[in-house]
Amino acid sequence: xxxxxxxxxxxxQELKHNGYRLTSPRKAVVEVMANSDTVLSPAEVYDIxxxxxxxxxxxxxxxxxxxxxxxxxxxRVHRPxxxxxxxxxxxxxxxxxxxxNCGRVEYFGGDKLDGLIDKVQGDSGYEIxxxxxxxxxxxxxxxxxx
Amino acid sequence: xxxxxxxxxxxxQELKHNGYRLTSPRKAVVEVMANSDTVLSPAEVYDIxxxxxxxxxxxxxxxxxxxxxxxxxxxRVHRPxxxxxxxxxxxxxxxxxxxxNCGRVEYFGGDKLDGLIDKVQGDSGYEIxxxxxxxxxxxxxxxxxx
DNA sequence: GTGATTGCAAAGCGTTTGCACCGTA
DNA sequence: TACGGTGCAAACGCTTTGCAATCAC
Numbered sequence: 001x002x003x004x005x006x007x008x009x010x011x012x013q014e015l016k017h018n019g020y021r022l023t024s025p026r027k028a029v030v031e032v033m034a035n036s037d038t039v040l041s042p043a044e045v046y047d048i049x050x051x052x053x054x055x056x057x058x059x060x061x062x063x064x065x066x067x068x069x070x071x072x073x074x075x076r077v078h079r080p081x082x083x084x085x086x087x088x089x090x091x092x093x094x095x096x097x098x099x100x101n102c103g104r105v106e107y108f109g110g111d112k113l114d115g116l117i118d119k120v121q122g123d124s125g126y127e128i129x130x131x132x133x134x135x136x137x138x139x140x141x142x143x144x145x146x
Numbered sequence: 147x148x149x150x151x152x153x154x155x156x157x158x159q160e161l162k163h164n165g166y167r168l169t170s171p172r173k174a175v176v177e178v179m180a181n182s183d184t185v186l187s188p189a190e191v192y193d194i195x196x197x198x199x200x201x202x203x204x205x206x207x208x209x210x211x212x213x214x215x216x217x218x219x220x221x222r223v224h225r226p227x228x229x230x231x232x233x234x235x236x237x238x239x240x241x242x243x244x245x246x247n248c249g250r251v252e253y254f255g256g257d258k259l260d261g262l263i264d265k266v267q268g269d270s271g272y273e274i275x276x277x278x279x280x281x282x283x284x285x286x287x288x289x290x291x292x
Numbered sequence: 293g294t295g296a297t298t299g300c301a302a303a304g305c306g307t308t309t310g311c312a313c314c315g316t317a
Numbered sequence: 318t319a320c321g322g323t324g325c326a327a328a329c330g331c332t333t334t335g336c337a338a339t340c341a342c
């Protein structure tokens with residue numbers, strides 16, 4: 001895993017390569033997301049981002065997250081409580097382990113799933129195109145504090 | 147699996163046992179949900195339900211679905227596109243297989259998951275409390291029509 | 293009869309859109 | 318300089334709440 005400064009830099013380059021301009025609001029959003037290992041709502045990104053660029057607008061947060069998602073740099077996360085679209089940094093397609101208390105996210109490989117997918121596909125006759133596997137629980141730190 | 151009429155009857159009894167009154171709007175919502183094997187949004191329940199009870203209000207649909215969910219008779223479903231809370235009939239805790247085209251839902255057991263949960267729990271130090279496993283794809287009928 | 297339930301209307305909330313101004317390239 | 322990007326304000330869609338009328342028990 002890249003360290004956080006490298007990650008910000010990579011993401012900004014990526015934006016540039018895709019023909020987008022590098023502006024202060026975008027830099028703020030990228031830094032917030034690239035430096036976070038927890039799930040963040042757009043409103044949270046906005047709050048934290050304003051610490052880096054005071055004039056940041058919520059609308060720009062939405063628009064920037066949308067671009068980052070399209071570029072595969074962030075990922076939309078759904079949670080059982082309500083259904084706010086949460087966002088997290090991610091590399092590659094992996095599965096999520098989310099702390100219900102602090103929002104921290106870990107990734108794990110899902111290779112164990114292939115056999116199950118084949119079986120379900122055979123039993124049901126469905127053609128499976130996509131899947132969600134998410135675990136919710138408490139991370140080490142939150143287990144101690146609860 | 148109970149047939150659909152039995153299921154409606156059971157759900158209505160369940161409502162009564164929990165101290166709720168059996169009203170026409172509630173009967174309409176229960177019948178819609180109990181007779182459907184597809185994922186439905188509150189608005190869809192409302193539309194179909196008005197065929198059974200014309201004066202049905204959308205507000206009542208929300209309130210009834212809330213009660214049915216609390217009683218474990220329906221289940222909230224999250225989908226990748228947007229995040230509308232969809233609902234489906236369910237018995238027991240199983241995993242979902244959802245047709246992306248027609249909304250049809252099947253359930254399958256997730257016993258194969260236990261080993262994976264143990265492994266992830268051990269590797270990460272998380273205490274896993276809940277999980278989502280949902281497959282999205284095309285059911286047999288929709289494969290033919292696409 | 294009476295208290296739970298309903299449906300309308302309005303409020304609430306998160307997200308998206310319209311538009312004039314701004315700032316990067 | 319030109320045009321992509323920004324932020325404000327307003328629109329939007331879905332969900333929840335307030336309240337008087339209604340209806341199951």
